[in-house]
Amino acid sequence: MTIYQNLIAGEWVGAEASENISPSNTGDVVGLYATGNAEDTKAAIAAAKAAFPAWARSGILERHAILKKTADEILARKEELGKLLAREEGKILPEAIGEVTRAAQIFDFFAGEALRLTGEIVPSARPGITVDITREPIGVVGIITPWNFPIAIPAWKIAPALCYGNTVVFKPAELVPGCAWAIVDILHRAGLPKGVLNLVMGRGSVVGQAMLDSKDLSGITFTGSTGTGKRVALASIEHNRKFQLEMGGKNPMIVLDDADLSVAVEAAANSGFFSTGQRCTASSRLIVTEGIHDKFVAALTEKLKTLNVDDALKAGTHIGPVVDERQLKQDTDYIEIGQKEGAKLAFGGELVKRDTPGFYLQPTLFTEANNDMRISREEIFGPVVSVIRAKDYDEALVIANDTPFGLSAGIATTSLKYASHFKRNSEAGMVMVNLPTAGVDFHVPFGGRKASSFGPREQGKYAAEFFTVVKTAYTLP
Numbered sequence: 001m002t003i004y005q006n007l008i009a010g011e012w013v014g015a016e017a018s019e020n021i022s023p024s025n026t027g028d029v030v031g032l033y034a035t036g037n038a039e040d041t042k043a044a045i046a047a048a049k050a051a052f053p054a055w056a057r058s059g060i061l062e063r064h065a066i067l068k069k070t071a072d073e074i075l076a077r078k079e080e081l082g083k084l085l086a087r088e089e090g091k092i093l094p095e096a097i098g099e100v101t102r103a104a105q106i107f108d109f110f111a112g113e114a115l116r117l118t119g120e121i122v123p124s125a126r127p128g129i130t131v132d133i134t135r136e137p138i139g140v141v142g143i144i145t146p147w148n149f150p151i152a153i154p155a156w157k158i159a160p161a162l163c164y165g166n167t168v169v170f171k172p173a174e175l176v177p178g179c180a181w182a183i184v185d186i187l188h189r190a191g192l193p194k195g196v197l198n199l200v201m202g203r204g205s206v207v208g209q210a211m212l213d214s215k216d217l218s219g220i221t222f223t224g225s226t227g228t229g230k231r232v233a234l235a236s237i238e239h240n241r242k243f244q245l246e247m248g249g250k251n252p253m254i255v256l257d258d259a260d261l262s263v264a265v266e267a268a269a270n271s272g273f274f275s276t277g278q279r280c281t282a283s284s285r286l287i288v289t290e291g292i293h294d295k296f297v298a299a300l301t302e303k304l305k306t307l308n309v310d311d312a313l314k315a316g317t318h319i320g321p322v323v324d325e326r327q328l329k330q331d332t333d334y335i336e337i338g339q340k341e342g343a344k345l346a347f348g349g350e351l352v353k354r355d356t357p358g359f360y361l362q363p364t365l366f367t368e369a370n371n372d373m374r375i376s377r378e379e380i381f382g383p384v385v386s387v388i389r390a391k392d393y394d395e396a397l398v399i400a401n402d403t404p405f406g407l408s409a410g411i412a413t414t415s416l417k418y419a420s421h422f423k424r425n426s427e428a429g430m431v432m433v434n435l436p437t438a439g440v441d442f443h444v445p446f447g448g449r450k451a452s453s454f455g456p457r458e459q460g461k462y463a464a465e466f467f468t469v470v471k472t473a474y475t476l477p
């Protein structure tokens, strides 16, 4: 089998490799992908450092052209790349094609942003002097991404980094190197100068740690677990570098008595179970008021009966496999914890056998949960959801905000009064009314509060905040 190699200083390198295995079928080897080491990481950082001065000065038309060409190729190959994504991560094919399309839209958006770079000229407080305020790239940016959005998250970090003139060392999650390799290959062929974008696949504890330990990264943007996020933060403070973290969530969705039942059920099923619940924006806490509680639970349970858990590539599958054995164990451990804590297992909870050997788990619904249980406080990151009863909207709001996290929050209601109040009083970075808590647009800010996020928002024009630094220059002509 050919080895998909790392890209360092414009050369494809690396003889050590590991297998990329499909979670839908552990007998299906997606490919052999290079596993880099600390020396490779240092070489990649040195290459990015050497390439930085020229790329920082590069013209906006060059950046625009490369990003646009990348967007066009990703879009033209969305079926093929979607299949690769579904195969390596386990997201069902329509969701995977949707994610690839989103990646293309992100590159297209930042191709446009390259043409919209601006600054300000303002009068000084001292007559005769002018002040210009401009944004400059920060330098070499380290990008560390998780496995659950193998193409969209790399896209929303790489595209703005390059757009604003930074050079990049990119380390994707070890479980999903296929999509990462594909977009780096596309960007490389689109004409990026040597060293501007470097790919080092390999283990987090080796490649990722070497990035954290480097003195030559000016910034690290990270998405993943809270534990690794903290390591990124501590190492970045040590090295005096900028950092941006997107971490976990325990996103609430409130369902009020006045909700349209079918809207609430669709939103809850999508929020909790689509993408196998493996989204940091997934909702695993459904906070339901008394008057609709029993109807809602009955309707959601009926809905869950209709969802097929199977191979991600199979037509008719609604929920693909869990990403790997370790995550499956985390999910089943929490199912056991929920039962021991006294929540009622209302649906699912069992592993499922299919034609192919994969990590299949039933969508799992707990009822009679309370907000103090571990299943209500800790991120499970699987298709496991709890229903918590609330007396009324006021109590539901208190429960929704009573969490260490603050990424996304939803409400199902037909009341403008409650919807408006929730939008203002939710302690989450993103609020959804009558919509799933997950599934965001590509051109508006993304990010949370409390333990979910740190640093400036990602995506849209707000991305400039992390990937640039402001300069204020005074001139006496």
Ligand SMILES: NC(=O)C1=CN([C@@H]2O[C@H](COP(=O)(O)OP(=O)(O)OC[C@H]3O[C@@H](n4cnc5c(N)ncnc54)[C@H](OP(=O)(O)O)[C@@H]3O)[C@@H](O)[C@H]2O)C=CC1
Pocket (backbone or CB within 6 Å): 144, 145, 146, 147, 148, 171, 172, 173, 174, 175, 202, 203, 204, 205, 207, 208, 209, 212, 223, 224, 225, 226, 227, 228, 229, 231, 246, 247, 248, 249, 279, 280, 327, 330, 379, 380, 381
């Ligand atoms: N907010 C989100 O979107 C996500 C949240 N999670 C949460 O995290 C849990 C664990 O998932 P997991 O994949 O282990 O998350 P991690 O935080 O370990 O992985 C995220 C990224 O960090 C890398 N990494 C791991 N260790 C280090 C290190 N010491 N230094 C630098 N980089 C490192 C990983 O590499 P490698 O893949 O090689 O380990 C990966 O690229 C999930 O169950 C879920 O709760 C997970 C994914 C996304």
Ligand SMILES: O=C(O)CCC(=O)C(=O)O
Pocket (backbone or CB within 6 Å): 148, 149, 153, 223, 278, 279, 280, 281, 282, 437, 438, 439, 440
């Ligand atoms: O919900 C989405 O569309 C994005 C979710 C996400 O970025 C994540 O789970 O890491």
